[in-house]
Structure formats: structure tokens, C-alpha cells
Amino acid sequence: xxxxxxxxxxxxxxxxxxxxxxxxxxxxxxxxxxxxxxxxxxxxxxxxxxxxxxxxxxxxxxxxxxxxxxxxxxxxxxxxxxxxxxxxxxxxxxxxxxxxxxxxxxxxxxxxxxxxxxxxxxxxxxxxxxxxxxxxxxxxxxxxxxxxxxxxxxxxxxxxxxxxxxxxxxxxxxxxxxxxxxxxxxxxxxxxxxxxxxxxxxxxxxxxxxxxxxxxxxxxxxxxxxxxxxxxxxxxxxxxxxxxxxxxxxxxxxxxxxxxxxxxxxxxxxxxxxxxxxxxxxxxxxxxxxxxxxxxxxxxxxxxxxxxxxxxxxxxxxxxxxxxxxxxxxxxxxxxxxxxxxxxxxxxxxxxxxxxxxxxxxxxxxxxxxxxxxxxxxxxxxxxxxxxxxxxxxxxxxxxxxxxxxxxxxxxxxxxxxxxxxxxxxxxxxxxxxxxxxxxxxxxxxxxxxxxxxxxxxxxxxxxxxxxxxxxxxxxxxxxxxxxxxxxxxxxxxxxxxxxxxxxxxxxxxxxxxxxxxxxxxxxxxxxxxxxxxxxxxxxxxxxxxxxxxxxxxx
Amino acid sequence: xxxxxxxxxxxxxxxxxxxxxxxxxxxxxxxxxxxxxxxxxxxxxxxxxxxxxxxxxxxxxxxxxxxxxxxxxxxxxxxxxxxxxxxxxxxxxxxxxxxxxxxxxxxxxxxxxxxxxxxxxxxxxxxxxxxxxxxxxxxxxxxxxxxxxxxxxxxxxxxxxxxxxxxxxxxxxxxxxxxxxxxxxxxxxxxxxxxxxxxxxxxxxxxxxxxxxxxxxxxxxxxxxxxxxxxxxxxxxxxxxxxxxxxxxxxxxxxxxxxxxxxxxxxxxxxxxxxxxxxxxxxxxxxxxxxxxxxxxxxxxxxxxxxxxxxxxxxxxxxxxxxxxxxxxxxxxxxxxxxxxxxxxxxxxxxxxxxxxxxxxxxxxxxxxxx
Numbered sequence: 033x034x035x036x037x038x039x040x041x042x043x044x045x046x047x048x049x050x051x052x053x054x055x056x057x058x059x060x061x062x063x064x065x066x067x068x069x070x071x072x073x074x075x076x077x078x079x080x081x082x083x084x085x086x087x088x089x090x091x092x093x094x095x096x097x098x099x100x101x102x103x104x105x106x107x108x109x110x111x112x113x114x115x116x117x118x119x120x121x122x123x124x125x126x127x128x129x130x131x132x133x134x135x136x137x138x139x140x141x142x143x144x145x146x147x148x149x150x151x152x153x154x155x156x157x158x159x160x161x162x163x164x165x166x167x168x169x170x171x172x173x174x175x176x177x178x179x180x181x182x183x184x185x186x187x188x189x190x191x192x193x194x195x196x197x198x199x200x201x202x203x204x205x206x207x208x209x210x211x212x213x214x215x216x217x218x219x220x221x222x223x224x225x226x227x228x229x230x231x232x233x234x235x236x237x238x239x240x241x242x243x244x245x246x247x248x249x250x251x252x253x254x255x256x257x258x259x260x261x262x263x264x265x266x267x268x269x270x271x272x273x274x275x276x277x278x279x280x281x282x283x284x285x286x287x288x289x290x291x292x293x294x295x296x297x298x299x300x301x302x303x304x305x306x307x308x309x310x311x312x313x314x315x316x317x318x319x320x321x322x323x324x325x326x327x328x329x330x331x332x333x334x335x336x337x338x339x340x341x342x343x344x345x346x347x348x349x350x351x352x353x354x355x356x357x358x359x360x361x362x363x364x365x366x367x368x369x370x371x372x373x374x375x376x377x378x379x380x381x382x383x384x385x386x387x388x389x390x391x392x393x394x395x396x397x398x399x400x401x402x403x404x405x406x407x408x409x410x411x412x413x414x415x416x417x418x419x420x421x422x423x424x425x426x427x428x429x430x431x432x433x434x435x436x437x438x439x440x441x442x443x444x445x446x447x448x449x450x451x452x453x454x455x456x457x458x459x460x461x462x463x464x465x466x467x468x469x470x471x472x473x474x475x476x477x478x479x480x481x482x483x484x485x486x487x488x489x490x491x492x493x494x495x496x497x498x499x500x501x502x503x504x505x506x507x508x509x510x511x512x513x514x515x516x517x518x519x520x521x522x523x524x525x526x527x528x529x530x531x532x533x534x535x536x537x538x539x540x541x542x543x544x545x546x547x548x549x550x551x552x553x554x555x556x557x558x559x560x561x562x563x564x565x566x567x568x569x570x571x572x573x574x575x576x577x578x579x580x581x582x583x584x585x586x587x
Numbered sequence: 588x589x590x591x592x593x594x595x596x597x598x599x600x601x602x603x604x605x606x607x608x609x610x611x612x613x614x615x616x617x618x619x620x621x622x623x624x625x626x627x628x629x630x631x632x633x634x635x636x637x638x639x640x641x642x643x644x645x646x647x648x649x650x651x652x653x654x655x656x657x658x659x660x661x662x663x664x665x666x667x668x669x670x671x672x673x674x675x676x677x678x679x680x681x682x683x684x685x686x687x688x689x690x691x692x693x694x695x696x697x698x699x700x701x702x703x704x705x706x707x708x709x710x711x712x713x714x715x716x717x718x719x720x721x722x723x724x725x726x727x728x729x730x731x732x733x734x735x736x737x738x739x740x741x742x743x744x745x746x747x748x749x750x751x752x753x754x755x756x757x758x759x760x761x762x763x764x765x766x767x768x769x770x771x772x773x774x775x776x777x778x779x780x781x782x783x784x785x786x787x788x789x790x791x792x793x794x795x796x797x798x799x800x801x802x803x804x805x806x807x808x809x810x811x812x813x814x815x816x817x818x819x820x821x822x823x824x825x826x827x828x829x830x831x832x833x834x835x836x837x838x839x840x841x842x843x844x845x846x847x848x849x850x851x852x853x854x855x856x857x858x859x860x861x862x863x864x865x866x867x868x869x870x871x872x873x874x875x876x877x878x879x880x881x882x883x884x885x886x887x888x889x890x891x892x893x894x895x896x897x898x899x900x901x902x903x904x905x906x907x908x909x910x911x912x913x914x915x916x917x918x919x920x921x922x923x924x925x926x927x928x929x930x931x932x933x934x935x936x937x938x939x940x941x942x943x944x945x946x947x948x949x950x951x952x953x954x955x956x957x958x
Contacts, residue, residue, distance in 0.1 A: 149688035160947040164939055167688065358796075361954040368957075427760075428825045451810050534765070534811055534956040542953070548660040550946060551685065 096564075099342075099557035102335035105327060108151045109138040113331040121325045122349055132307035132318075136176055140264040141243060143170035145251065157552050158337065158347075159326040165317050172314035176305055177263025180270045183302045190291045194260045200288040201234075201241050203227045210257045221249050224256060233280055236268040273299035325349060338558035362559065365539045366566070372453060372460075372538070373521040379461045380468040380517045381510060387465075388472035388509070393481070406469050414463065418530045421459040425450035425531070451533030459531045460521055467520060468513035475509030475584050508584035515574065515583060519567060539563060615875040616674075618648050623677040625653035626816075627839060631895035632677070632726075634913075636883035647875070658682060662691050662865055671865045674876045680859040683723035684938055692722035692863040700724075700877055702885035704904035713886070713902045717859055719938050724884055725861040725901035727892065730924035730933070731769050732855035734822055734837040735829035737847045748854035748932075749777035751829060752801065754808055762818040762830025765811035767952035768941055769831065769856050772934060774801035776854060786940045795948055799955050811956070822848050834924050838897040842915060842922070852929040858936045859901065899925040 052061040111134035142148040152166025206225040224245035312319035487497035525540040546556035623629040686692040701710035788794035818832035889900035890908035
């Protein structure tokens with residue numbers, strides 16, 4: 033742009049840049065002035081822009097993002113997903129012992145935070161049975177940890193009390209603060225601080241105690257000082273006392289060193305837990321590969337799983353595959369939605385065109401009166417209108433009764449006009465008709481009647497005059513009406529739900545089901561994103577073929 | 588007479604107890620939003636629980652929100668937005684389990700939060716098996732069962748669930764709910780599967796195929812409903828010869844609207860409806876809700892509700908107190924799904940099974956419907 037501007041300014045007699053009154057080059061000064069104008073224009077529209085961004089674009093973007101979002105698996109089971117990444121899902125064998133141990137630790141924390149059932153619901157979309165598997169396992173993990181808890185507590189009563197644990201693991205400064213703190217005082221509870229050296233001496237215990245302390249202080253809002261630790265802390269302590277850092281215990285001389293040394297001596301003789309056996313005792317499914325493949329496949333923070341589901345495919349070990357025939361539904365529904373929206377748009381054109389023509393050619397007073405009749409349905413509740421169609425169309429309904437009475441239809445073969453595609457098309461054509469008539473009417477009003485008269489006086493028949501002269505001028509109205517009706521109908525939901533039966537429902541009905549009933553918002557978002565893409569694609573195609581400039585909503 | 592005095596005495600004690608409790612918690616919220624299903628059911632809750640409670644607590648203003656059929660989704664959205672405006676939500680048990688799993692409902696300690704039975708039985712024992720989730724406070728037992736047009740079935744009215752699948756003996760359309768739950772079980776029962784094996788069979792792909800194949804035999808004769816009011820309307824208009832819906836809806840068609848419809852109780856499926864408290868309520872609102880729930884789910888209040896609608900109270904101790912309909916004056920006991928004459932052959936909704944298989948079977952069911 034600026035290049036061309038330069039080129040036009042470069043007249044032969046001009047050598048240096050043209051200067052403004054204040055001596056700056058004219059171009060820069062002009063730019064500055066323009067920028068100021070643009071800025072003030074931007075400021076003027078800023079409230080609207082921000083409003084639209086916050087209330088419209090952001091929620092849609094957020095909703096669409098859910099179609100790929102999948103942090104829940106790695107957030108809830110961070111250690112499991114990490115250790116599981118080495119596992120070969122095609123080996124047909126279940127993962128090794130470290131994975132089960134990681135699962136125990138993750139699941140323990142998750143069930144304390146009550147996140148495990150949520151993950152179960154999430155994975156149940158991919159693997160039937162995951163929901164109860166996680167619910168059951170959440171109840172079972174406590175028992176696993178209690179094996180160690182009991183042994184430590186039998187060894188020495190010291191390990192029973194939360195205070196003693198705090199004395200061992202908490203820093204002196206923190207201990208002084210917390211022992212003075214009272215919940216009733218209203219002050220914030222002093223945040224837990226680990227004693228120095230503990231993270232090296234008892235690495236696992238320290239790690240989980242921090243999580244425990246954080247949970248008690250911030251989520252439960254209880255006084256950590258008096259809180260007895262989770263069973264998980266005992267199993268961590270056992271691991272530390274029998275692990276690589278155990279040799280350092282002898283040189284430890286801080287608080288509770290006697291108890292710790294005693295425990296370190298006793299720990300190797302404790303009954304250990306085989307986590308794999310423990311989990312398969314909770315549920316057989318942990319001893320089989322499908323749940324592990326599923327967890328592994330859905331470990332990444334982003335997934336294409338929802339989109340695959342939305343096009344009737346699924347993730348398998350060999351990559352995406354089509355689902356079995358008896359589970360495919362979305363492709364059919366997308367095609368049906370498009371087909372029926374086209375049918376509805378066409379019938380709206382057929383019915384709306386003559387009405388708009390009459391309105392446009394009547395004297396203003398009569399036209400206004402008739403216009404009220406067109407608008408009247410707008411002022412009635414959508415549900416009322418749809419339900420009225422039920423009364424009209426059902427087999428014992430008004431239309432069938434009339435047909436039987438007229439003898440056009442036998443009593444035992446009444447027409448099925450509702451709970452199928454016919455019903456949806458009839459009811460939706462009625463509901464969307466004003467959206468076709470209004471743009472048509474306003475475009476037709478601008479067509480001068482003299483054109484038709486001129487065509488006829490030049491010898492055209494009625495049909496030729498209409499088809500060659502009038503109709504082309506009304507096309508922008510048809511375009512606007514069709515876009516409105518088509519886009520409205522493609523996302524319609526209430527009417528198909530009520531009168532559509534099984535063959536007359538739209539993709540939006542499934543989206544609604546996943547939003548409000550199955551809570552599979554990811555899949556709903558993926559379906560919605562595809563629908564949005566289809567609409568935008570059709571709009572683009574329309575622009576290429578017909579040209580969006582040809583659409584007129586009014587004169 | 589003696590019974591009435593006991594009643595009065597016990598409600599007076601409960602009333603006094605609640606008042607004392609209220610005084611002890613002067614910092615209870617002054618507003619409360621209750622969520623329910625609208626219609627006759629919500630009206631029964633209003634008359635049986637809320638109005639008496641408001642009389643005792645004139646400072647409280649309570650509003651109903653008729654959003655129960657979208658409660659799960661709305662509560663999740665509210666929770667994500669960090670602004671839960673509901674205080675107490677009426678949901679079916681399956682939704683309560685779902686909300687509990689999602690961490691959207693508060694866990695309940697029945698003995699601590701709910702009133703004892705008049706004879707001192709603990710709340711936990713009084714509700715018994717009906718406490719199907721840690722977050723769920725049951726109110727009523729309802730059933731999904733069939734009603735049929737008495738004038739369209741000839742001289743031999745249907746008596747068995749399998750008559751629904753017999754289009755030769757009972758020609759005409761049937762109304763079934765547009766979801767797999769209940770329909771799959773009925774189909775298997777009528778395809779020769781024993782009652783206690785239904786869920787084992789349904790857990791296998793072959794069993795699911797079998798159920799769908801059985802449903803396929805009547806597919807052309809089915810009108811699928813999605814709102815509870817559909818079947819009563821279809822029956823009243825003579826659009827269907829028989830249809831499934833909630834027994835309370837059928838009661839209203841038969842007794843209140845006097846339509847030529849009768850109940851087919853065979854293989855009715857019991858389900859539960861009750862309260863959940865949204866997770867994370869502020870202290871003052873929580874105190875109010877706890878106070879209200881304790882009152883609204885006591886033995887007398889649950890029994891009172893059955894004067895207005897034909898759903899069975901969820902407490903064992905309420906059952907003997909079920910009386911007559913408040914307006915029609917008819918005995919309510921024979922209209923209860925739990926009445927021995929009606930409950931000869933019943934089915935209990937298997938929550939655990941459907942929580943696991945819902946997504947899978949629903950996909951197959953919807954694909955089958957769309958074929």
C-alpha cells in the first residue's frame with residue numbers, strides 16, 4: 033500500500049520528501065493524524081468490542097476448546113501417566129509394578145480430593161465400566177495404605193498422632209507459629225514449612241506430607257497441627273526407610289530420631305504390599321490391558337478423541353478407526369440435518385415468495401394489516417406453536433380427522449404426519465417462514481412496478497415478464513431469506529425434539545443430550561465445532577457462487 | 588383418634604425442635620432457592636414441606652426454580668463459573684450419583700443431618716437401601732410403568748409387560764421413552780431372560796443386540812417420548828394404546844382427568860427422587876438448607892406429600908401414615924407403586940450398571956433408532 037503511495041508521490045521534479053508546515057515529512061505527519069483518528073475511532077467502539085469479546089467470542093472459544101482439552105487424566109494421575117509412558121500397550125501384558133504403585137499414590141490423593149470419580153466419568157466415555165472401576169478403587173485404596181499404617185502404629189504409639197508427625201517434619205519456626213495459632217482467631221493458618229534436610233532424608237514422605245499439609249490447610253481448612261496423616265504417608269515412610277536413603281537415618285539426630293531409627297530397623301521386616309495384587313483384588317479390570325491402554329491413550333493434555341467420536345471413529349492402538357456399524361450415528365445425523373435444512377429452506381421459499389409478493393403489491397394499509405398476520409407467530413411462544421402442531425398433525429389429530437371425514441383417507445390408514453421428518457419439516461417451515469417473508473418483502477418493495485409494465489408493453493407474456501424481469505430483482509431477497517432460514521434451522525433444537533420422533537431429529541438434539549444429560553461436554557463441543565465449520569464452509573461457498581454482496585435484507 | 592394425637596404431638600415436637608435449632612443458628616440465610624420439576628410434583632413439595640416451613644420461619648423468602656431436568660448441566664456450569672445460586676436441588680437418583688461423582692454435590696451424613704423416625708430409628712436405617720449415593724437425600728419412590736386405554740384393548744386388557752411387545756393381540760401405537768434405560772430391561776424380560784440375569788445379559792454386546800432385536804419387533808409401532816407429559820397426552824388423545832411414563836402422571840390422567848386409562852403395574856421399574864445440596868455453599872446458606880432439609884425429609888412431611896401425589900414416601904416410617912388425597916378424598920395407598928397389590932413384579936433401577944453402561948448402550952440405542 034505504502035509502496036504505491038510512494039510511487040504516485042514520486043513525481044520527477046520532487047527530490048526530497050514533501051514537508052508539512054512544522055517541518056516533519058508530510059507522510060509522517062499525515063500518518064500521525066490518521067493514527068490519532070483511528071485510535072479515537074477504536075476508543076469509541078471499544079466498549080462494544082470488549083463487550084462482544086467478553087460475552088460472545090470468549091465463551092464460544094472456551095466451549096470450542098473443550099473439544100480438545102484433556103488435562104483431567106494427567107492432572108489426576110500425574111505419576112501414573114508418567115510411569116505408564118514406558119509401557120508398550122501392544123505387548124498384551126499389564127504394566128509393571130512401578131505403575132501400580134504410582135496409581136496407588138495418585139488415586140489416594142485423588143480420592144481425598146474427590147477427583148477420582150470425575151476422572152472415572154471422563155474415561156467411561158471411552159471405556160465402559162471405568163466409572164464404577166474408579167468409584168470402587170477410590171474406596172479401596174485406603175485399605176492398601178492401612179497395611180503400613182497399622183504396622184507403624186503397632187510398632188510405636190508415636191506414629192499415631194498428627195502432632196508427632198508435625199514435630200518430625202515441620203520446621204521449628206513453623207511449629208512455634210502453629211502451636212500458638214487458633215482457628216477462632218480469624219488469622220490465616222501459618223502455611224506448613226518442611227524441616228530442612230527432610231526432603232533428602234525422607235524424600236517420598238516429605239513429598240506426600242507437603243501435599244497432605246496443603247490439602248488440610250487450604251482445602252479442608254482444618255488445623256494441620258492436630259490432623260492425623262493419611263495412610264499414604266505411612267506407605268511413603270515405609271518406602272523411604274527401605275529405600276536408597278535409609279542408610280542416612282543413622283546419622284540423623286533431629287527431633288524424633290529415636291523413633292525414626294527404631295522404625296528404620298523394623299521396617300525391612302514389615303509385611304509389604306504388592307500393589308498389583310491389591311488393585312486386581314479391588315477389581316479384575318486393573319489386571320487387564322484395556323483400562324491401561326485407555327489411560328495411556330488419553331494421557332496427553334490435548335486429545336483428538338472427541339473429534340474422532342464426533343465423526344463416528346475411535347482411537348485404537350493402530351490409530352483412528354471407524355466404529356462398528358451399530359454405533360455409528362453422527363455422520364447420519366449431520367447429513368440428515370443438512371438435508372432437512374435444505375428442504376425447510378426450499379419450502380420456505382415456495383410458501384414465502386407468493387406471500388411476500390402479495391404484501392409488496394397491495395396498498396400500504398392492507399399490506400400492513402397482512403404483515404401483522406405474518407408477524408403474529410413471532411409473538412406466540414415457540415413451544416406453544418410447536419405443541420399446536422402436535423395437535424394438528426397426530427394420527428387422531430385435526431388434519432387426519434378432516435381427511436378421514438372427507439373420505440380421502442381410510443380410517444385405518446391415517447397418515448403419519450408427525451414424529452418423523454415430515455412433521456419436523458412442516459413445523460419448522462411454519463416457524464421459520466417469517467424469516468423468509470420479511471427480507472423478500474423488503475426487497476420486493478423496492479422493485480418498481482413500472483418495470484413489469486414496461487416488459488409487458490414490449491410484448492412479454494406474464495411469465496416472461498416475471499421470470500426475466502421481476503424474479504432476478506428479487507433474488508437478493510431470496511438469498512438473504514435462505515441464509516437466515518438455513519442457518520437458523522441447521523442449529524434448531526426444540527421443534528425437532530418435540531415433533532421429530534426418531535427420524536426427524538437434528539444433530540443439535542444430540543449436542544443438547546451431551547450437554548445436559550451425559551455431561552460429555554467435550555463431545556458436544558466437538559460436534560458443535562464441526563457444525564460451525566460446516567456453516568462457515570457453506571457460507572464461504574455461497575459467497576463464491578452467488579456473492580454475499582447480492583444479499584439484501586432491505587431496500 | 589389416638590393416631591391423630593400422636594401425629595399432632597410428634598409434629599409439635601418436631602416443630603419445637605426445629606425452632607430451637609433455628610434460634611441456635613441465627614445466622615441462617617434469609618433466602619433460599621429450591622430447584623424442582625414444576626407441575627404437580629413441585630406443588631406437592633410446596634404444600635407438604637415449604638409452606639409449613641415458611642410459617643415457622645416468616646423471615647425466610649424461598650423461590651422455586653423449575654430446572655430439575657437440566658440440573659446436572661446447569662449445576663456444572665454454575666460451579667465452573669464459581670457462582671452457585673441454588674441451595675437445594677431435586678434430582679433423580681441417577682443424576683445424584685453423577686453429581687456426586689463430579690464433586691458438584693455435597694456429601695451427606697444421614698444420621699447427623701436428617702431427622703430420626705418418630706420411634707427413634709436412625710435416619711440411616713429409616714431410609715435404608717434408598718441412600719444410593721453419599722450425596723443423596725431420598726424423598727419419594729416412583730415407578731416407570733405402563734398405562735393403557737381401556738376402550739382400545741378389547742375384552743382382554745393387558746396384564747403382563749410382554750403384552751407391550753404383542754402387537755397382534757394389542758394393535759396400535761405404544762409410547763416408550765427415547766432412551767435405553769428400562770426399555771432394554773423390558774425387552775430382555777420379554778425375550779425369555781430371567782429377571783435376575785437381565786443385567787448380566789445386558790452387560791454383553793450380544794445381550795444388547797438381543798434387546799435391540801426385541802425392540803425392533805415393535806419399532807414401527809412406537810412413538811418415542813422425551814418429556815413425562817407426553818404419554819399422558821398421547822393416551823388422552825387416543826394416539827397410543829399403551830405407553831410408559833411415571834406412575835404419578837398416570838394417576839393424574841386416571842383419577843383427576845377421568846380418562847379411560849388403566850395401570851399396568853407389571854414389571855414397573857422403581858426409581859428414586861430426592862434432594863442434593865450443591866457443594867461449596869457459603870456457611871449461612873448451608874445452615875439454612877440443612878435446617879430446611881431436616882424438616883422437609885422427616886417422617887411426617889414425607890407422609891404429607893403423598894396426599895397430593897401418588898409417589899411413595901422414601902422413609903419406612905412414613906408408609907403407615909399415607910392417607911387420603913387432599914382434594915379427591917380417595918385413599919392413596921392403592922395408588923402407590925409400593926402397594927403390595929401393585930408391587931407383585933417389580934424391577935429396581937440398577938444405578939451402578941447404568942452409570943457404567945449408559946454412554947455405551949446409549950450410543951448403540953441411538954444408532955439403532957436412527958437406522
